[in-house]
Amino acid sequence: MSQNCLNGALAIVKEMIAVTLLLFLLGPVTLIQGKPSLSIDVLQENDKSGDVPSRERRDVDMSCSSEETIEGGSIEWPEVRSTGSVMKYECPEGTYAFPVGWRVCIQGRWSSLTDSGQDPISKAVCKPMKCIRPAAPQFGQMSPSDREYNSFNDTVHFSCLPGFELLGSSERTCQSNGRWSGNLPVCDKQENFCPNPGVPFGGVRSGDTFTLGSVVTFTCDSGLLLRGSVERKCLKNGVWSGVETTCEGHYEFDSAQDLAREMQNIKSQIFTSGEKTSESALNPFSDRTNKLYFLVDASGTVGTYNFDKTLKFLDNYIRRIWKSGISVKVIFYDKISTRTIEVSRDPNLFNTESLVNRVQYNEFSPDAGTNAGKALEALLENVRSAGSRPIKWTVFLISKQYNSGPVPSSLVQDILKHVKEPDVYFDIFVIGLGNAPRDQLEGVVPPKATEETGRQYSFFLPSYDSLEEVFNDPKWEGTSFEECGIRSKAWHRSVGRIFGGIKSQDADWPWQVYIYMVDKVAVECSGSIISNRWILSAAHCYKSSDVASNLDNLFVVYGLTQRSKYSKDQVSVEQLIIHPNYNQHFDYDIALLKLKQDLTYSETVRRICLPCTQDVVSLVPSPLASWESYCSYQENRLTYAGGDSKERTLNGYIAGWGDIKKNVQRVYLSHAEVSIYPRGQCPAINKPNMPFTDRLFCARGEKSDSCKGDSGGPFVTKKQEKWIQIGIVSYGKSDVCGDKDFMGFYTNVPKMMTFIREHVKELQYS
Structure with missing residues (x-):
């Protein structure tokens, strides 16, 4: 070989080494039409609101294959198949895509096919949907008996x-989301x-x-996830602590409406947090700053389409809950870094930039792994720096997967150490998408120490498209005012009982009305809204014949706490x-007042739930x-047959504008907590020669009682964050409120539901 040839060969080798070194430094290489194409990762400084640098990715034509298939289904392809693009599997009704519902293009390859346990799967298939195998209830039967x-x-x-007696559903159908319809029999x-x-x-x-103090525990079959309470205790009010236990498969999902319900609860908490109240029990969030954090998975397996769906979901929600003084931060995380965006301006203003316009998916690492722990570390630092300031923390973790970094459940426990009364002032909600690892994400949510919760903190949805469905619920648009038994303020713990009652705030008792008559007869009583046209009250308020003949002078005042005839x-x-x-x-001390015109429901005007109706099923x-046996059972559970049990304790609340002392009325609506007494104790402390029938129950509080002027008002009790009327204030033992062994007597509403059903047709009775 000549020297010239040797020199030429060496030059070519040097050039190849230089190009190879350059490509190694710049990033991954793929060949497109025979030419090298680069994907360059550049570490950039975070925006002004962030603490951690984020990795911006610039991709040049990294195309993924169009040869993927799914057995039994089809594929919805993106317009382009570049890095970040999402292709979605579509399956016929009654089947689901296994092992994943979508895949993301990552540097020329589609994300891997792995099941919920991260085990590799060779091909995508549409599998027939199966619900958890049913079983006959204890002391019952199932038809057909085949568990398959x-x-x-x-x-x-x-x-x-x-x-x-059968409680729950007499029949259940396996649905397309892998859930049985109805309720557990x-x-x-x-x-x-x-x-x-x-x-x-x-x-x-x-x-x-199932006696007082009994404890039951639950386990699930292998391969199923336990949700709800592992252990439940029979409480003195006759209900079980915690929430109903379910066992679920990895491919059955919650509904978007379930998530919407909890997000609406949070909105209600935020909107009432600035209101003053004399009791933290009525509104524990009074005078507290609301801090909302959204921890959002931005890893390589999320994809541009899904990421944008998340941003739109956040923009939509933040607009709906925005209130002056609220603090909202979004912490995006991938495998190696986090980026924090603060929403500091009202997003409803025309010149406020939305998250969709502030954040781009290609700013994050293309790596398939993700690290929720880093986002929780950033949250922990924020909680630490807040110190002892009065704050209500609400956190949403939105994730497709979790596979690296610090253990999220351990970090949450560290966060709780820095929050005073975390059961009240720290809530974390998990939203898992697709085949997210449910056992790991469920573990992020700490159990609440409060005995009765009824709230749901984890949600698993089939796809990012489901996030849009959250806002399809008409309750977002204000029609939720029609729902019964909803207070406009958050309620937590029992109210301290003080004789004479405690001053109520606006919307504490939105079903309470003041009833008065002008001219001929002096009528001043209370009542409750049971529909937009009907008021429930006590008969003795209107016993005079002059009342019935002068209805034009009988008025119902609604939506107020200050008693006024004007x-x-x-x-x-x-x-x-x-x-x-x-x-x-x-006896039979009950009256119905039909109004001349419909009421318009609002924050301060709502109806109360009644027993034996569809509202309380x-x-x-x-x-x-x-219906009669259904109503009898509810009477037993709600009033314990009017307080027949000595062991059971049922507390309820009464409110009214009754006398502070003889002939001295309150101006402001007040409320008190009272307890139903065993029926055997009621006759002995009743008025002389006054029969005590099963249409009545008696109740009293600790230095509190219903008084003259409270007559006709509702006795209400709470079940799963809703209020049900079980009594009507009827009379007291003494004409002097609080005199000696004061005791209030109440009309037993479940016993009177036949009368209500006969006249009020607007309600659904079932």
């Missing part, structure tokens, strides 16, 4: 053995102190006694219906036999 009858659209029927006996808690499909319960928010009465069996002994599980 659990495919999409399969329906099973349940019944109970003689002597037991349970066979119960009324004499149980707490109702039979049932056994979840796919699970086992330990403990078969309010613009009042309406006259069209019809007065007194129970035909009412007598001077206050999910609040008080009851047998699905005749």
Whole structure:
């Protein structure tokens, strides 16, 4: 070989080495039409609101294959197949895409096919949807009895053995989301102190006694995830602590409406947090700063389409909950870094830049891994720096996966150490998308020490498209005012009981009305809104014949806490219906007032829930036999047959404008907490020669009582964050409020529901 040839060869080798070194330094290389194409990762400083540098990726034509398939289904392809593009699998109804619902193009390759346990799968298929295998309830039967009858659209029927009553659903159908319709069937006996808690499909319960203080525990079959309470205790008010236990598969999902409900609860907390109140029990968030944090997965397996869906979801929610003084931060995280964006301006203003315009998916690392722990570390630092300031922390972790970095559940426990009363002032919600690792994400949510919760903190949705469906709920648009038993303020813990009651705030009791008559007869009573046209009150308020003949002078004032006969928010009465069996002994002491015009519901004007109606089916599980037996069961659970049990304790609340002392009325609405007494103790402390019937129950508080002027007002109790009226203020033992052994007597509303059902047709009775 000549020297010239040798020199030429050496030059070519040197050039190749230089190019190779350059390409190594610049990043990954792929060949497109025979030419090298580069993907360059550049570490840039974060924006002004962030603490951690973020990695910006600039991709040049990294195209993914179009040869992917799914057995039994089809693929929705993106317009381009470059890095960050998302292709979605589509399957016929009754089937689901396994192992994933979508894949992301990452540097020329589609993200891997792995199941929820991160095990590799060779090909994508549309699998038939199966629900958890059903089982007959304890003391009951199932038809068909085949436990394999659990495919999409399969329906099973349940019944109970003689002597037991069926609670929950008599039939359930396997739905397209892998969930059974309806509620868990349970066979119960009324004499149980707490109702039979049932056994979840796919699970086992330990403990078969349902007496006061009994504890039951639950486990799930191998491969299923336990959600809800592992352990539940029978409480003195006859309900179980915690929330209902379920066992779930990895490919069954929550509904967007479930998530919408909790997000609406948070909105309510935020909007009432600035209101003053005399009691932290009525509104524990009064005078507290609300800090909302959204921890958002921006890793390589999320994809541009899904990331943009998340940003739109956040923009939509933040606009709806924005209030002066609120603090909102979004912490984006990938495998190696975090980036914090603060929303510091009202997003409803036209010149406020949305998250969709402030953040781009290609600013984050293309690596497939993700590190939620780094986002929680950033949150921990924020909580630490806040010190002892009064803050309500609400956190959303939105994730597709978790596979590296610090353990999130441990970091959450560290965060709780820096929050005073974390059960009240720190909430973390998890939103898992697709085949997110549910056991890991469930572990992020710390258990609440409070005995009764009823709230849901983890949600698993099939795709990022589901986030859009959250805002399809009409309750976002204000029609939620029509829902019964909702207070406009958050409620937590019991109210301290002080004789004479505690001054109520606006919207504390939005169903409470003040009723008065002008001219001929002096009428001043209370009542409750049970529909937009009907008021429930006490018959003895209107016993004079002059009342019925002068209804044009009988007025109902609504939406107020300050008693006034001059309010613009009042309406006259069209019809007065007194129970035909009412007598001077206050038996059947119930009246219905039909208004001349409909009420318009609002924050301060809402209706109360009534027993034995469709409104309380999910609040008080009851047998699905005749309406009469359904109502009888609810009476037992809500009033314990008017307080017949010595062991059970049922507290409720009364409110009114009654006398502070004899002939001295309150100007402002006040409330008090009272307890139903055992029926056997009521006659001995009743008025002389006054019969005590099963249409009544008696109750008293610690230095509190209903007084003259409170008559007709509601006795309400709370079930799962909703309020149900179980009594009507009727009379007291003494004419002097609080004199000696003061005791209030109340009309038993469940006993009177037949009368209400006969006249008020707007309600649904089932």
